Amino acid sequence: MARLILLGAPGAGKGTQAKALATLVQIPHISTGDILRAAVAQKTPLGVEAQSYMEQGNLVPDDLVIALIKERLSQADAQNGWILDGFPRNESQAAFLDKLLEEIDQAYRYAVNLEVPDDVLVQRMLGRGRADDTEDVIRQRLQVYHNQTAPLIDFYRVRHKLVSLDGNIPPEAVLDKLKSLF
Numbered sequence: 001m002a003r004l005i006l007l008g009a010p011g012a013g014k015g016t017q018a019k020a021l022a023t024l025v026q027i028p029h030i031s032t033g034d035i036l037r038a039a040v041a042q043k044t045p046l047g048v049e050a051q052s053y054m055e056q057g058n059l060v061p062d063d064l065v066i067a068l069i070k071e072r073l074s075q076a077d078a079q080n081g082w083i084l085d086g087f088p089r090n091e092s093q094a095a096f097l098d099k100l101l102e103e104i105d106q107a108y109r110y111a112v113n114l115e116v117p118d119d120v121l122v123q124r125m126l127g128r129g130r131a132d133d134t135e136d137v138i139r140q141r142l143q144v145y146h147n148q149t150a151p152l153i154d155f156y157r158v159r160h161k162l163v164s165l166d167g168n169i170p171p172e173a174v175l176d177k178l179k180s181l182f
């Protein structure tokens with residue numbers, strides 16, 4: 001069963017790669033960022049709550065994203081595998097995910113860390129022009145990444161699940177390496 005967690009800083013290419021891989025392997029690409037942005041656009045209760053955190057480059061509270069991911073992983077199309085993009089993003093989300101997957105008897109193969117230097121990340125995000133891709137918010141998101149998300153590299157390393165890939169090469173080359181993990 002193909003289950004993959006994509007780690008990496010904002011701008012590392014998780015979304016691009018997850019989308020391409022999901023199409024190739026025919027399993028869902030589950031992006032908490034995409035789900036949250038859709039909720040914001042539709043002004044659902046989740047979106048209304050999440051919006052200010054996202055605009056400031058901070059993490060949306062754990063209880064909200066945990067409920068969201070629990071619901072998404074229970075859906076029918078997620079029973080044959082998935083690619084997770086943007087979750088988990090801190091240690092408590094990672095601990096929750098491990099526990100949930102054990103309960104529902106699903107195991108992931110790898111957590112893949114896409115490595116890209118900070119200066120390249122900033123250039124990529126500035127070029128992308130999403131609502132939260134302004135210079136101040138980018139700086140905040142990178143800080144949140146280094147403080148809260150980067151420690152997950154060790155979380156998965158000690159569980160022998162970590163694969164590190166150079167994300168600073170052309171997207172097709174990254175995709176080739178990811179394909180070889182299936």
Ligand code: ADP
Nearest residue numbers: 010011032033053054058059060065086087089
């Ligand atoms: P990027 O990785 O480029 O920052 P995402 O689309 O993954 O973009 O996330 C955008 C924003 O959505 C984050 O800055 C954060 O506010 C929120 N978000 C996404 N996933 C999570 C999560 N797992 N926990 C908390 N907040 C999240």
